[in-house]
Amino acid sequence: MDYLKTGQLIRKLRKEQGINQTELAGKLHITGKTVSKWECGRGFPDVSMFPALSAALQVDFAALFSGELSEKVQDSGNLKRLQFYICPQCGNLITTTSSASVVCCGKVLAAEKVQTADDELNVELAEREYIVQSNHEMSREHYISFIALRSGDQLFLRKLYPEWDIQLQIPYIPGAIMLWYCTKHGLFQQSVPQPIHAARPRCR
Structure with missing residues (x-):
């Protein structure tokens, strides 16, 4: 796991949702300082928090854990x-x-x-x-x-x-x-x- 990559992704997705650190913290019942530590790469979310965090940021669990959003070629739907x-x-x-x-x-x-x-x-x-x-x-x-x-x-x-x-x-x-x-x-x-x-x- 890469603390910095995951933190940068959390920050990017939070801004896309149009919410600040305090608002994201409120959804997760934690402090804004904790979110700030994640985004700066000085901490990592507990695994038990990933389902709620992924729901709040509208991203899948695996992407948050890896710190990367995979881009796929559009599927034909066969x-x-x-x-x-x-x-x-x-x-x-x-x-x-x-x-x-x-x-x-x-x-x-x-x-x-x-x-x-x-x-x-x-x-x-x-x-x-x-x-x-x-x-x-x-x-x-x-x-x-x-x-x-x-x-x-x-x-x-x-x-x-x-x-x-x-x-x-x-x-x-x-x-x-x-x-x-x-x-x-x-x-x-x-x-x-x-x-x-x-x-x-x-x-x-």
């Missing part, structure tokens, strides 16, 4: 690059279309790594919707918390809860794959059935 972040403390689900600094409950979250499912959900295509069933455990300690269909430009997500039966209908999305999250084993993906189109007659 959902095939969708990333899932799940907070182990509160269960909050956050999605982004590219890598990002995500913080929840004071912790920096890592994107879930997608695994190929060996024990797949049972998925059938009927008319224009998928029928999804599974005998996967659904106890409070071990259950599937969501099932999603994702293509390049569409996402459908169904939230599930402990002690529910997994028997649901999901709208058909062309070219989609299915993703589902097990609270014990992580994020999985599997292919789903696609409509069978009759072959067009060839011209002679």
Whole structure:
């Protein structure tokens, strides 16, 4: 950690918010002298204070800690690059279309790594919707918390809860794959059935 870089960033963001040191201190229930020490690089915020500080300055936890704001090239928003972040403390689900600094409950979250499912959900295509069933455990300690269909430009997500039966209908999305999250084993993906189109007659 670099005290001076973080202090300079706090000062820059505070001024962008249009507040003085005393006003920022009031939001954090500390003294203006403490804020002044941070900004001069003669002190560093306690880690427990970072969630409130990041909220007051409207910046993510990781940027404050590193003292740098990362500038990213504008993302095209292709959902095939969708990333899932799940907070182990509160269960909050956050999605982004590219890598990002995500913080929840004071912790920096890592994107879930997608695994190929060996024990797949049972998925059938009927008319224009998928029928999804599974005998996967659904106890409070071990259950599937969501099932999603994702293509390049569409996402459908169904939230599930402990002690529910997994028997649901999901709208058909062309070219989609299915993703589902097990609270014990992580994020999985599997292919789903696609409509069978009759072959067009060839011209002679």
